[in-house]
Amino acid sequence: MTAQDVKQQGVGASLLRKEDDRLLRGRGQFVADIRLAGMKDVAFVRSPLAHARVNGVHVPDALRERVVIAEDLKDVKPIRAVSGLAGFKPSDQPILAFEKVRQVGELLAMCVADTRAEAEDMIEAVDLDLEELPAVHDMLAARKPGSALLHEEWGDNVFLETFVDINFEAALDAPIKVTREISTARQSMAPMEGRGTVAVWDKRMEQLVLYTGSQMPHIVRTGLAECLGLGQHQVRIVSPDVGGGFGYKGILLPEDICLGWYAMRCGHPVRWIEDRREHLTAGANCREHHYIITGYADRDGKLLGVDCEATVDSGAYSSYPFSACLEAAQVASILPGPYDFPSYRCRTWSVATNKCPILPYRGVARTGVCYAIELVMDAIARETGLEPHEVRLKNLVGPEQMPFDNITKKHFDSGDYPEALRRAMAAIDLPALRARQNEGEPDGRLIGIGQAIYCEQGAHGTSVYAGWGIPMVPGHEQATARMTPDGGLELRVGVHSHGQSMETTLPQIAHEILGIDVSRIKLVHGDTEYTPYSTGSWGSRCAVMAGGAVATASREIAKLAKGIGAHLLQAKPDQVELVDGRVVGPSGSVSLQEIAHTWYRLPQNLPDGVDPRGLEATIGHKPVRDSGTFSYAAHVAVVAVDPEMGDIEILDYVIVEDGGKLINPMVVDGQIYGGLAQGIGTALYEEMNFDASGQPLASTFADYLLPGPTEVPAPRLDHMETLAPYTEFGVKGIGEGGAIAPPAAIGNAVNDALKGLGVELTQTPMTPRRVLEAIGKAASGKAGASADMTAQGELA
Amino acid sequence: MKPVNFDYARPKDVAGVLPLIADDSRTVKIMAGGQSLGPMLNMRLVQPDLVVDITGIEELRQVVETPDAIVMGGCITHADIEDRRVPDMTRGALPAVAGGIAYRAVRNRGTIGGSITHADPSADWISILSALGATVTLRGPGGSRSVAVEDYMLGALEADLRPGEMLVSVSVPKLSVSARWGYYKSCRKTGEFAHAIGAFLVDPERGVSRAVFGATESRPIVIADARQLLGEGTATEPGRDFDSRLAGELVEAGGMSDPIDRQTHVVALRRAIQQAGSA
Amino acid sequence: MSMIHLTINGKPVDAACEPRTHLADFLRETNNLTGTHLGCEHGVCGACTILVDGVPTRSCITFAAACEGASVTTVEGLDDDDITSELRTAFSREHGLQCGYCTPGMLVSARDVVLRMDAPSEHDIRVAMSGNLCRCTGYVGIVRAIQGVIADRRARGIAAVAGGGRTRLGPAGSGNASTAKEAAGASKAAAVAAVKPAGQPRTAARKDDNWKPQTTFEQSFTVAHPTDVVWDFFGRVDEVAACLPGASLNGAPEGGPGGDEHVEGQIKVKVGPISAEFHGAADITRDEATRTGVIDGTGKDKRSNSATRGQIRYAVKEAETPGETRVDVAIGFTLSGVLAQFSRSGLVQDVANRLIGVFVQNLEARLAHQAGGGDADSAPVAAEFNAGSLMSSVIVGQVKQFFARLFRRG
Known part of the structure; x- marks a missing residue:
């Protein structure tokens, strides 16, 4: 490794991606690729109507054990995402609908079988007694008095109305005035991989483990634990390879909660893989x-x-x-x-x-x-x-x-x-x-x-999000950097990469600071058990926030390594510098690899007063x-x-x-x-x-x-x-x-x-x-x- | 999106198929390449008791040349035609149209017989084969009969199959050396369902001038003598004197009430004719 | 279940499989080859593209049983394939993948393009790759990678292979099996479909004054018979139902006669391979004073999880010619659920409109027939709705009229 090679891996280098190899050989692991012994498949009974009163969901007795309906989930809390903005009207999203359905595709029951095909067969046996209500499909008409109401207790259909006026009167005399009515259609984000969840109760860890393609595993953990009434230590979210997100996977799903509830009771893993019809008909959720x-x-x-x-x-x-x-x-x-x-x-x-x-x-x-x-x-x-x-x-x-x-x-x-x-x-x-x-x-x-x-x-x-008062406000983004005994580096971040190449770019940042070859820097992400809390990947934030955190943590590692290196070089810490992966002092240099080896394998060579944090740091970052x-x-x-x-x-x-x-x-x-x-x-x-x-x-x-x-x-x-x-x-x-x-x-x-x-x-x-x-x-x-x-x- | 359970049969010859599809005590569906039926099965729009796979039948995967036609078994694929594994006697019309059907992976399994029997108005074969004057041969309990392609399609998703009958082959007339053709389809994106199709054939030696408006949401509108659309009817520059107003009246009479649909269909045909003129 | 035999990535595999199992599920679930991804399961996105007998094939709409004896290659089997290895390098160099979900199918199609196309333009490559969707890369790196590999191979003197080397006719994967075959789906007795749906509550048609149908259809006609007779005819629900093609009633109406009535029944509709049977109920309200009536119906098709709701309004009054009766009929309906959820609603609407057209024709014919002294049972009605034949007759009629007009003019 020459100095030139090293520079070609740092910030600003068009480094080829570390994640490519497995994905190009079909060896990625997406949710649907996870295989657990005894796993059964789920298909949901979804509402065919956009707005209806639910008079009954009738399940044949022979299937009752394998079909979950709303009355089973009495102790589960609905999903509630409130904004702190004045006048916001909250809604309760039921996990399985009872009383009313408010959209086509809303969940009414969950069928569990050995295969997805058999679970879909079961859907036909569940009888829905729905009383259709007038649907609210036009947002402009929905604002008007007399419209049918989704949430009757509100009195209208408006979650929130806002108004701002900044010296507007002054513009009225302008000589040119153009008015346009402009609209954008409702869209589906349509990542090539839909959503999916595998849930299993880990008996040894006494923990619900949920594998779900998510941009924000920690937020899902928090929300899931709250709905299911669990402590957050009882929930582990794993987000494996994710086949595109674009926002679609930045959400707590009722499906997640349903599978989680069932997995805690049934004694085997369960899996739900969203199909494209579910995605399009039940998930067209943006841009209108x-x-x-x-x-x-x-x-x-x-x-x-x-x-x-x-x-x-x-x-x-x-x-x-x-x-x-x-x-x-x-x-x-x-x-x-x-x-x-x-x-x-x-x-x-x-x-x-x-x-x-x-x-x-x-x-x-x-x-x-x-x-x-x-x-x-x-x-x-x-x-x-x-x-x-x-x-x-x-x-x-x-x-x-x-x-x-x-x-x-x-x-x-x-x-x-x-x-x-x-x-x-x-x-x-x-x-x-x-x-x-x-x-x-x-x-x-x-x-x-x-x-x-x-x-x-x-x-x-x-400062931006606190004003909104939603369930998630980003603070200091944290990263853990930890040297391994062989001189490699692990980075642990709570954001998740679903195509953004963070397995390559975050190591580039660490490399810029520590000089460790990128091939020896491993990004650990997508698992709440192994990573610091984070609001996840959204809002063009990962390079700035997680990148900043990795830089901060890497600098801390540099400081710690220099402390150990200085001792090995018999120099004072302020006499050494970290250059291209080596701690260099007045009388010689020592590699990070040797420093790690000493810390982990030969502690007898270190003085008692050595910084006990070793070669590991978890530090938060916030821009100035x-x-x-x-x-x-x-x-x-x-x-x-x-x-x-x-x-x-x-x-x-x-x-x-x-x-x-x-x-x-x-x-x-x-x-x-x-x-x-x-x-x-x-x-x-x-x-x-x-x-x-x-x-x-x-x-x-x-x-x-x-x-x-x-x-x-x-x-x-x-x-x-x-x-x-x-x-x-x-x-x-x-x-x-x-x-x-x-x-x-x-x-x-x-x-x-x-x-x-x-x-x-x-x-x-x-x-x-x-x-x-x-x-x-x-x-x-x-x-x-x-x-x-x-x-x-x-x-x- | 998994199909309902169905039974499956793969007879070795047509004689083995006929008794299976004659059984009206259960829902029986013939499957060739399955490229249209497959999605419908996955979505459970089609819920058969029995699927009869006809791709194992040698007769349906053969091509026979007669003095004035090429006769293709129903299970000849779009790619077979595109790649000219089937000899082309249409001055390139069939290979060119085949190459524009859906996507290559679909063309490797999708069949000509399956496509026209599925009778999707937006599909290509119905339109181009109607323009070329192709016929299909059907076999059933009462023997065989032949029907012009445009008559075989009764309407959206409905082919003229009598109980117990199946398509066995498609016969496409050989064109003269002076024949020219044009085919224009309007899609919002490559491989998508066509929203308007124009197809045109002029074969002066055989005295043929046919025009087709396709992708009508129903059967194609076939103008068996297209000379009326072409001014004097000279084939030298057929696009020049195209009578758009007459064409518009023809599609309106064919049941197309929407003015934009009429416009795009008329333009599609005009462009097909221009293509033939400049070929 | 039955055994099928395939060669997968060079190894013979025998495994049990239901006829309904598509090749992608067979590879993924039975053989744990998860490199083949499912993106749409209806043949559009291309994520599941694999090689069957050496050519790209959609594994989501190709049933495993239909490929008996075929040779199947998935992305896992292309580790040592020359073209694919070069493509992998090029995809990485050109950043032709981000999330990697479309990548296996993309590589299989790209390999086919490199193999078959000698000197394609950038546009040719784009057209050839149009059956593979990527939501991350904007295709820029993918197209560049393919261009690069083709240029490189041609420079090395490796020519394209027309048709990808395929010589056999017929669908990829077919024609390998040596024998005819019959296989049953999983024992249907055990299947859930056999379980009877839970207790069926009495269906109500649920009148709703605010309900507006998606599609409406109005028609008026005159029959040569007194108003009283026609009004009585509309009072006999079974006769009205008999005019609706594919409809049948379960037993006699409840309530009435003359007053409000309730009937239960079903209507069968078949469009090509799609068939639906809507079971439901109708409520009939008649107003003697104005000689008007309303039939409100709702029906559900369990198999497709679809429902329809319709309303027939009729008014009966004396025509201008004494002794004749004018009938105004307005029919509206709405479709919901799976069958409604397509953009090509033109097809569905078309079929529904024609169904209604036949209803009115039948109504007219039956009334005329009875008015002419015929009995109800022998009335000339189309018993089953056949979308195709109707359409053709309607259109052929229109075209004939048109040509008649044209030639008169000319």
């Missing part, structure tokens, strides 16, 4: 936003104010731990984004409907917010006759203003937003594209250019200021729209991202590529429709379209690396950003392409049908009465 938003500006495109009414469909219950208001309540504070303007008003509603409870999906709330504000910025550009990027450049916070507290007191830590946009625009050659646009395409398609810029607040700290890191990016899309078929093709896509210091640039690029693919899904393909009785209208991937290789372009990436001022190495969280801007950038590009037809789309996904409907509507608006669409299309 509606905005009525007005931008006020002067004739030069300077933004003077924003007024917004935002409604978020929160589904039937408040999910643990993020609560039902996480999206809507955030909307008000993040809508202004990186724009500097003086007047603002925003009212938000988190509305209960007969759909599954909302969860935070990659880019939580920001994807919808970015779509709303960025469409308005383009509308202002059209109104003023300016190029959209010119309008943005007039309003973006400048680098000289950093750090900058925006109108909602978000603390922008660093960065040069205008530069990101300028670079992205330079990459596409706008004048050439405008010329091409004017000339027209030979195939009759219409091309358009769109852009979007956003900020991604990552690593939210205590915990209001979050602000990474950001400018996205520019060039699209071609087929006005006859409504198809949209992405011709070019440029992203200029500032993620601060990149621990592993290859991994960061991967996060952006993946986020972009999901953002394209939001923009063009993914949509879970519900009919008026609350039935979800997609139960397969033939109905719910995920972008495939031909739907996602290879984007061009460019990085700026403005170091974050408050974090270790200047790292910023970037895990979600790729998914935030695409609907806005693509939406603006489509509208740019169609502007000659007088068409502006303000709804995602922009399906061929929506494109054609909008073209037809604009055309008939021009042509007057009921135009023949066929003829219109042919003329277009």
Whole structure:
């Protein structure tokens, strides 16, 4: 190992991933791969109706032993995720529904059999007596008086209403005023692996062991123990390899509780593996936003104010731990984004409907917010006759203003937003594209250019979350670093990697400080028994928080090792330094391996006064200021729209991202590529429709379209690396950003392409049908009465 | 998503299948490649008592060439056609369309006979085979009969099979050297169900000019003499004088009430015809 | 259960298996080869793609029994495969995997692309890989990895193999078995399906004034018979039910005659291979004064965990021609549960609409027949609903009319 090799493994190195080998050989271990002796399979009886009174769940006597129903769970507490925000109305999510069901797919009974197929056979034998109630499927109608009610005791369907007014009156005289109604569809996160749980009672440890694909094993432990009335020492959560999360696996599931309860009583392990139909019909839980938003500006495109009414469909219950208001309540504070303007008003509603409870999906709330504000910025550009990027450049916070507290007191830590946009625009050659646009395409398609810029607040700290008062508030993130007797290193963290490459990147951080070869650094994670408490992996926080904790703990190891090394070198601690894995003193050096060997195997060689902590440290980390890191990016899309078929093709896509210091640039690029693919899904393909009785209208991937290789372009990436001022190495969280801007950038590009037809789309996904409907509507608006669409299309 | 329990039979010949499917005391389902039936079984949309696997039958995996047609057994796969393990006599039409059906792994098992019998309106074979004037041969207790592909499909998911009958082969006419074809399908993503299909064949030597609107949510709309759609009917540049208004009226008469559906189907056919013109 | 025989990763395997067990479950649960992942179990996502007789196959929609005698290779069996080894290196180099769940299926499909396609463009590769979904990587690294391996192999003089070397016709995995076979599913007596559902409470149709159907269908027609007779006809529930294709009643109506009635029964609907039998009840309310009636029905199909709810409203009044009666019928329905949960609702709606169309036709025919002196039993009604034949007749009729119009015009 040369010094050069060592440097190639530290912070900033595009090191190949340690987790790849097992995954590429099919030797990963996901929940469904776990094999325990005597394990039985579970299938759930789920509600076919969105809203109904449960008059009875009848189980044949012969099956009663193997079917769990609500009355069995009398002593189990419902799931309750309360927010401390004023006026929040809590909901109780039953583990198995009794009294009422409030969404299609809600659990009514659990069937246990030798195989999943047999458990599904049992479902047919359970007779449901459900009395259908009017379903609440439209969040706007649900807000109105007279709507059917999900939680009758509330008197309405609103979990939470918020209102903020900052000098709004001042904007009213603005010469330019654009109002848009904007909405994003409900989506399924659709990780390739669904959820799954294996539960078993460990007799020796007197502990319920639950293997579940989770982004936050410690939070699941806390919530599960509370519902089941167990001490937390009686619960161990193991999250093995996780096949993608994106927020979907950041939740305490009623299924977890049901399996846990049963495993404590039945004497054998039980397993539930969510199938794709369950995922799609019972788990479409994100992104459904509606905005009525007005931008006020002067004739030069300077933004003077924003007024917004935002409604978020929160589904039937408040999910643990993020609560039902996480999206809507955030909307008000993040809508202004990186724009500097003086007047603002925003009212938000988190509305209960007969759909599954909302969860935070990659880019939580920001994807919808970015779509709303960025469409308005383009509308202002059209109104003023300016190029959209010119309008943005007039309003973006400048680098000289950093750090900058925006109108909602978000603390922008660093960065040069205008530069990101300028670079992205330079990459596409706008004048050439405008010329091409004017000339027209030979195939009759219409091309358009769109852009979007956003900020991604990552690593939210205590000060951010305490105000929400939800069951989970992050504090100091902890890591354990422990040298092994052979000179290797174990890192233990409470966050969990489900594709983020932390088995590679966190060792890179330890390597940066200790110089130990990454191949000898083992990340231990995904097991509450072995790791420090953590709120888990969410909100672009792992690199900053767990990374910071690993750095802090590694420094402590360095200090401890130097103490032992100094003794071995017969020097004073302040005379030695740690260089490339060796403690170097005035008269020689000793390797970390020798130091570890001495500590563990030859303690007789150490003096009595040696630091008894040895070579192990658990230490917490919090950034100097915990209001979050602000990474950001400018996205520019060039699209071609087929006005006859409504198809949209992405011709070019440029992203200029500032993620601060990149621990592993290859991994960061991967996060952006993946986020972009999901953002394209939001923009063009993914949509879970519900009919008026609350039935979800997609139960397969033939109905719910995920972008495939031909739907996602290879984007061009460019990085700026403005170091974050408050974090270790200047790292910023970037895990979600790729998914935030695409609907806005693509939406603006489509509208740019169609502007000659007088068409502006303000709804995602922009399906061929929506494109054609909008073209037809604009055309008939021009042509007057009921135009023949066929003829219109042919003329277009 | 696991199927209900069913019994399974794999007869060695067609004669072994007929008595099994004639038994109407239980629900019997024939399975070829299972690429459409498999998902429906997994989702329990189909709950048979007996599945009869016909992929072990040698006759159904054979191809016979006659003077004017290629006759493929019902269990010939999309990949067999795509890879030209089945000789192509359609000037590339069948291999090209085969290569666009779903995904390669599906094409390695999915069969031509299974696809048209499943009668999904959005599937490719129904449309292109209707354009080419292909026929199917059915065998049942009363012997064999042949039916044009477009007549075989009665509607969404419904084929014209009499009790106890099964599809044994598909016969595709050989095209003349001057024949040209076009096929255009509109999908939101690669491999997805088509939302509109246009298929076109002009074979002047045989006096054939056929056009098909496919993916209609029902059976395809076949225009047996497509010259009326092409202005003067000259095959030299068939896309140029396409009569969109007439085409729109034809699909409307075919039961398509939604104006956007009409538009996309008309455009799909126009593009198919243009493709043939530029081929 | 029956024994099946396969060669898995080069080793012969004999194991018991139900006919309903798909190949992926057979590999994962019976043979503990968990590298093959299940992502959708309906053949779209590609996570379960494996090699069967050397070519990529969806193991989630291929039944193990149908592959008797075949050679199966999973990702675990590709450790020493040349192409796959090169792909593994390239996937790692290009960061072509994150969570790793789609990876085994992705490698199998990628291997096929490398093997078969000589000099594909980036777009060709994307099209060829479109049957494998990845939710993490945006496909950038995957496509680059495949491009790299192809370029490298071609540079080393290794050519593509057309068709992946397959010469046999027919579905991958078929045609290996030497003999015909019959196998029974797991002893059905022991299966749970045989257990009778728990006590059936009396079903109520549950009237609800606020209920609005998803789909409605209205039709009016006139019959040449006095209003009293037609009104009486609608009072005989069994006769009305007989007009609904596939419907039958369990015994005589309760309550009434003339007053409110309750009936129980079922309706069978068959669409291609899908069949549903909705069991349920209907409540009938009649208002003598206005000569209007409402039939509210609900039904459940146990097997598909689906339900339907419908309402038939009718009004009977004198037509303009004396002695004739005008009948207004409005039918609405809503479908819920598994059968409702598809985006291609056009198909379901289409079938339902046609079913209702036949109902009205039958109603009209039966009324006319009786009005003409025929007895109820010999009335000409379509007894069973057949989606296909109806559709064709309706459409053929429309097309014929159209051509008639066209040629007159021309």
